[in-house]
Amino acid sequence: MQKLGLVVALVTLGVCARAPSAFAQTTGASGETPGRQGKLTKLPKLVEFVDAPYPESEKAAGKMASVVLQIAITDKGTVEDVAVITSAGLAFDQAAEAAVAKFRFEPAEVDGKPAPVKITYRYDFVLKEEPKQPVVNYDGVVMNRFTKKPIEGAKITVEGVGEAVTDADGHFEFKEVPLGPIKVQIDAPGLTVVSTDEKLEPLQKLSVKYSLEPKEEAAAGEESDLEVVVVAPRIKKEITTTEIKAEEGRRIPGTGGDTLKVVQNLPGVARASFGSGQLVVWGAAPNDTRIYVDNVRIPLLYHGGGLRSTVNSDLVRAINLTPGGYGAEYGRGLGGLVTIDTRSLRNDRVHGYVAADAIDAAAMVEAPLGAHTRFAIAARKSYLAQTINAFTKKDVNDFVPIPNYYDAQFKISQDLRQNESVDAIGIISRDTLTRTVSNPDPAQVKTQDTLSGFNRFGVTYKRQFEDGTNLTFTPWGGTDHSRTLSSFGGTPTVLDVKSAEFGVRAQWRGRLAEKVSIVVGLDAEGSHSSLSRRGAVTLPPREGDINVFGQQPGDQVNADDWTTTIGSLAPYVQIDAGLFDGKLHVIPGFRIEPFVVSGSRQTPVVGDTPSIGFAHEATVPQPRLNVIYQLLPKLSFKGAIGMYAQAPVGDDLSAVFGNPSLGTSHATHVLGGVNFKLRDDISLEQVLFYSHSTDLAVRSDSTTPSLAQALVQEGQGRAYGTQFLLRKELSARFFGWISYTLMRSERLDHPNGQYRPFDYDQTHVAAIVGSYDLGKGFELGARFRYSTGYPRTPVVGAFYSTRRDLYEPVFGAHNSIRIPAFAQVDARFAKRFTWSWGKAEAFVDVQNVTDRSNPEEVVYNYTYQKRGYISGLPILPVLGARFEW
């Protein structure tokens, strides 16, 4: 953790005016009795000395002086008059006169009787260092990272020195902390105990600002030093990660309050194609981006049509998108990485919410079970089809597919000891879609019956030790099931995939040296799948297929059923070396991953011939390197390079539809960027990136492909561009960001071909997002999006197929035209009501405020001579409400 303190060099020089000793300074003044002559039988004796204040101006100038005065003392011993005999300057003179005037004496005696006298007195002003007081040389403020409010009662422990507790202003201070490195621990109720290192320099006070995340917002498994932010920008191991807090994501217009949908507005992410909800990150195919919830991999982030995410937003603390260049802890994907951290559960009382809009309803309950156990359970169910059917007698399925889905989650947290806990999560998600589009023409009858679902269960053990090291261990398992049954134009399509998924992630983080931390882990995943498929080789379509939306599929069909087992066991290590006082962080990582791929059929079934299985293994070393240089407190540079590998998917290992001999695909990511922190809550980031993929599975272009080689591993890909993010984090009333990505993503299908635009390539992707708290519970947000249209292959002619009685297109250059650009403004207006026993929110999310007609897909008439576009929705207000307690 790089820390940069605002070190104020405050040198306190002890200055004091030594209390002048009257007696010591009283010179041999002779008595002089005014008024009469006699014999001085007793000298006056000073019994009450008054300290003269050292003149500040003179003290600051370091001057010392002596003032000689004549003091007239009455027969009572009081001072009647003072006169300067030898001046030391006005300031000294006045100070001395004022002090001496308050002296009291035992009166002098003349002839044995008290009598007034005059004496000469020298008053010395001497500069002398005071005895040294303890000096504050380390102080700071502890505050909530997100609300920016000070945290009171946080205990700051400096190892070997002592403790301090923050006051109401979040302030703490230490005195006389030994110079050199110190270990600091911050602990408070509701906070995750975190440790960090500081260094005190001679003659400098270290003033820091610690921004901490409350415990319920702390990332699961996140290293402790990532949670401590010291004024300067937080340095992350995944150096291009964009993190969105759940509270922010919920308020983004157009997301319907769904935090996870905000990912689609982050830099590096292409706008999802119409109603797909696909994640296309830095030009990688949607399936190449991995998604983890608390270290548990899930296959889908969104329900069908992209309407909702599969994980309830209210269980989410934050979502992190890393488009590329991530560290050695993760792998198995050529594209980006999405990690979702669930939040810690509250233990004060029962909480919950219910919410509903035109699409679905959701509810959650969260409660403590004793002092150390908490649980939450959430569920959601769509009813869009029922809503629509309530308003129309027509079968809307004739027009559009209406997805039907539900999901449920639970989380149980058990505190074991301090900084030791076990969390269990479970996730269920199901999507179904059933429809029949009737038509008097049997060839035009369309049937569609799809199911997509998964179950997950994972347990995470976390332990953070006193020395700051921590350990996490997450075993998980689950099942996936996707099924597509459809028929169009007499061509049936059946794809049924049932998988058992399992994995284990174990990680230990510790310190090798003062500025060197290390992460060591083991990341294992596997799946066993049973697959059944029937239909055309080109259905379902894959990236690179040339076709037209709505085109009847080819009617050549085949079938296969097979099983696959795919797994890998990846030990990894990552070291974070802080150099030059932590300004430079070099983070090398290494992951070595043996992939094992096996299946039940090496060749298609022929008669009674028994099937021959296959198995192959490939060990892929994946070195990675991240470098971060903090040039200035608010300016840092970063770079990364890494190699990534991905196993083939079971769908592609069919001896009929794919190729059982497919091995791993590979990618290299290179990126560099700069981050500038304009303020604590405003940052600007610019990243240049390049990725190159090899050994991608593509369709064979041979007219006589070899048996069991409908796919070949000849594809290559490259993506390059830059992304920009100006972001104001949630604090006070406003948050928002401006993101822009300029990108080019291309594919080379076969070695003798030419690069062509990737199916999901979007040259420009921009988003402006903002939300403002108007006060009194009112909130207003807006979002603007712009993106280049996806590439499409133009139809340059057509021919008539007399057997099937339809026209078929003749295509031009592959992906040489584009759908027109997309631009849309969305707005969100919400009103929150707060009571002592709960709160509620009502909102209207208006999509496409300007009612712009956005082309989403190219369609043709039946002869392919006329072209039109499917457009997105017109202006569309969506009402919703939510109540929570």
Add this chain to the structure above:
Amino acid sequence: MVNQGFRVHPGCWLGLLLGAVGTLGCEPTFADRSSEILDRRVLAVRVTPAQARPDQDVKLSALVVEPSGSLRDVPLRWSFCNAAKPVAETNDVSAACLELSGDQFQDLGRGISAAGKLPKDACRQFGPDVPQRMAGQAPGRPTDPDGTGGFYQPVRVIAPNGSSPPILALAQAGILCGQPSLTGEQLNDYQKRARSNEHPLLANVLVDGDDASPLTLDDGTTDPLPVSAGKRLNLRATWPSCPSESQCGDGICSSDESATDCADDCTQPKGCAGAETYVYYDPLTRKLTDRREAMRVAWFAGSGSFEDDHTGRREDEAETFSDGSWTAPKTPGLAHLWVVLRDSRGGVDWQSYVVDVK
């Protein structure tokens, strides 16, 4: 080429009213109708027999029409296209078959009809036989059958179109090749029960139901049916009924009959000109099953308009007819109609009709 005149699909407005998001897009509806004959078109090609073995003689004929009627003497250019289709291509035939010339074409002559022999290697090139192995390469991938288990030899037809670019049509001649992946027992069973497809017969197109008179054939032998301008005619295309169970002596050599046990029907095997039952190998269940052909009717008119461009019967519908309706134009004159009947295995029949709109 971009169409500006389409209508917004009603589903779009439903989305607006009901707050459905994401999935409800607005799809344009083009005004073009395939049933409207606005210029010269090739509507159908028939290869006889409907399924033939490699190296067997076949005859080819086409239905070429214009709004003014059928063209009976068009110098069509016929050729087999012997280019296999890469698995990555989504069309029915290889893109190489769309080229103007090349070694992949086997010329079959010119005229409204043609004849030729199916290539000897048709089952290797377009069927279930393993393609010729190239030196040093693994065995090739056989062609996948269509949804009925059929294999087809591409036939290219080019029709001259006056000063406009010629019309390109691709027909497919059914090949009798057997089935891939059969066990020995299944192979025996299949060989015993499989029958060559028979072209369907468009028996009649009746006006206003079963009791009405048939539509007048456009063969010049009968006066056209008079119809009032703007009147709607309900039409019914009919085809023969096929027996659901084998019956020796019905003149049809069904899949359960053979020359041994029913010489009358199977000495010269003859199929049914309706929705035939045929033996189908299901590659997923790996079993032989009986299926019935689906029937599809395409309606065309040189003037006036049909309600539906296509109608038909699914394979689970036993009816031997399909209804359509045509609305006469408001302008008096002769109106030409065409009806094309197709079975799902590549068989086809058609008729031309004429109506006198008054």
